[in-house]
Amino acid sequence: MKKNIFYLLIAVCIIQTACNKTEFLDQKPNSSIIIPTTLNDMRLLLDYTQVFTFSPGLGEMAADDYYLLPVNWQALPAIERSSYVWDADLYSNQQSISDWSVLYQQILYCNIVLEQLEKITPVSTELAEWRDIKGSALFARAFALSGLVQHFAVAFDSTTMGTALGVPIRLTTNVKAYSERSTVQACYDQIFVDLQNAVLLLSPAVPPIAKNRPSRPAAFALLARTALFTEQYSKAKLYADSCLQLYSTLIDYNTVSTSAVAPFDRSPQESLYYSQPTGTYTVLSTASTTTFVDTILYNQYAGNDLRRAIFFRTISGNNMGFKRGYSGTTSPFTGLATNEVYLIRAEALARLGQATAAMTDLNALLRNRWRTGTFVPLTALNAADALNKILIERRKELVWRGLRWLDLKRYNKQGQNITLTRVLGTDRFTLSPTSNKYVFAIPQDEISLSNIIQNPR
Numbered sequence: 001m002k003k004n005i006f007y008l009l010i011a012v013c014i015i016q017t018a019c020n021k022t023e024f025l026d027q028k029p030n031s032s033i034i035i036p037t038t039l040n041d042m043r044l045l046l047d048y049t050q051v052f053t054f055s056p057g058l059g060e061m062a063a064d065d066y067y068l069l070p071v072n073w074q075a076l077p078a079i080e081r082s083s084y085v086w087d088a089d090l091y092s093n094q095q096s097i098s099d100w101s102v103l104y105q106q107i108l109y110c111n112i113v114l115e116q117l118e119k120i121t122p123v124s125t126e127l128a129e130w131r132d133i134k135g136s137a138l139f140a141r142a143f144a145l146s147g148l149v150q151h152f153a154v155a156f157d158s159t160t161m162g163t164a165l166g167v168p169i170r171l172t173t174n175v176k177a178y179s180e181r182s183t184v185q186a187c188y189d190q191i192f193v194d195l196q197n198a199v200l201l202l203s204p205a206v207p208p209i210a211k212n213r214p215s216r217p218a219a220f221a222l223l224a225r226t227a228l229f230t231e232q233y234s235k236a237k238l239y240a241d242s243c244l245q246l247y248s249t250l251i252d253y254n255t256v257s258t259s260a261v262a263p264f265d266r267s268p269q270e271s272l273y274y275s276q277p278t279g280t281y282t283v284l285s286t287a288s289t290t291t292f293v294d295t296i297l298y299n300q301y302a303g304n305d306l307r308r309a310i311f312f313r314t315i316s317g318n319n320m321g322f323k324r325g326y327s328g329t330t331s332p333f334t335g336l337a338t339n340e341v342y343l344i345r346a347e348a349l350a351r352l353g354q355a356t357a358a359m360t361d362l363n364a365l366l367r368n369r370w371r372t373g374t375f376v377p378l379t380a381l382n383a384a385d386a387l388n389k390i391l392i393e394r395r396k397e398l399v400w401r402g403l404r405w406l407d408l409k410r411y412n413k414q415g416q417n418i419t420l421t422r423v424l425g426t427d428r429f430t431l432s433p434t435s436n437k438y439v440f441a442i443p444q445d446e447i448s449l450s451n452i453i454q455n456p457r
Helices: 039-046 058-062 070-074 078-085 098-117 127-152 184-198 216-229 233-246 307-311 338-351 355-366 383-397 404-413 444-450
Strands: 007-009 014-016 165-168 181-183 271-273 312-316 319-322 420-424 427-431
Touching (some): 039 098, 058 078, 058 127, 058 404, 078 420, 098 127, 127 165, 127 184, 127 404, 165 184, 184 216, 216 233, 216 271, 216 338, 233 338, 338 355, 355 383
Antiparallel strands (some): 007 014
């Protein structure tokens, strides 16, 4: 059946309707905003996977897990070429960018649901659904806002977060309310508030198939990630604990095909919440025969490390490509999963000086990644050594997951001074650790409509 969906005209939030699952979603566009009025309407709106299964893809394209040959780079769309070489004119005159507009569309839908829920007094048989819908809307709003602030604002720095510009925080459906950019601190504060409220409302059970629906473990996982990115390591450990107490499943990779191009389906057991990059970026497709895995990264996997064969495939000669990951599709998985939560807790423990506990978490993960009978548990001399080993495994485990760019931002803020380099024939491009280009430009249509401050280039 042909679906009509609400479509957000970027900054001014003008909604058109278009769907077909219910009478509410079947209504024709007119000059009025069509508002959901029943719990079923609201559930269907939040379940619309063509809106709520996306997060930014720009960071993955700009990160260092892959390389391109000059002839293949030249054939790409302009925005992908620009991302690869960190061009100051990233969008090449393209006005609307889905990494920004789709996430604010998600936030608008969440605000519609949250406002309409307050008009409903649920009877006893509806209370559980009312609570879960509200928790889902709060989670989805936080997930979208976290993607926006992590890509369109500077990395967290406790000394500047009260003044550094984040992104607009939109908590209302008022189409006339243009919002200024909030501080980075205010953005993260809002994310924490939404998620802390969500965990009180969401179901403790992770959906076995419908991974687009949030759960309490997923909310704890996002809280843990957010606490890690804001250097609140005690909280990151606490939230990771809370997640893993509810759901701690790890996949034994000895049970996963090493020859299949799609080793995982769309709902692998480790997945807590499904997401993939917005847009149809060519270089991010695992079907690509011209996107090659970074050679240095690939060579870090030992022969008995099953991730080497499960994550990657031979394209030609020594050129390796990516296989389908936890999305089960040709798009990268950018959602939440238990393997990330184990690594968050391990990193938090190491940064808190608890090396032994940190290595216990790391080994629990790696034991499920190596060929049976070949894994030798890793040890650490001290917390610093543990942290180094954990960060190496974090990159190897969470490859092609939309996290590497965000990690580079925080590592450089912490003083690791990582310089990225691209080589295209005789041309060499570098990205310095302190470059403004680690913060993506706000799309021009948003600047034109709301007149908010642009990020420096």
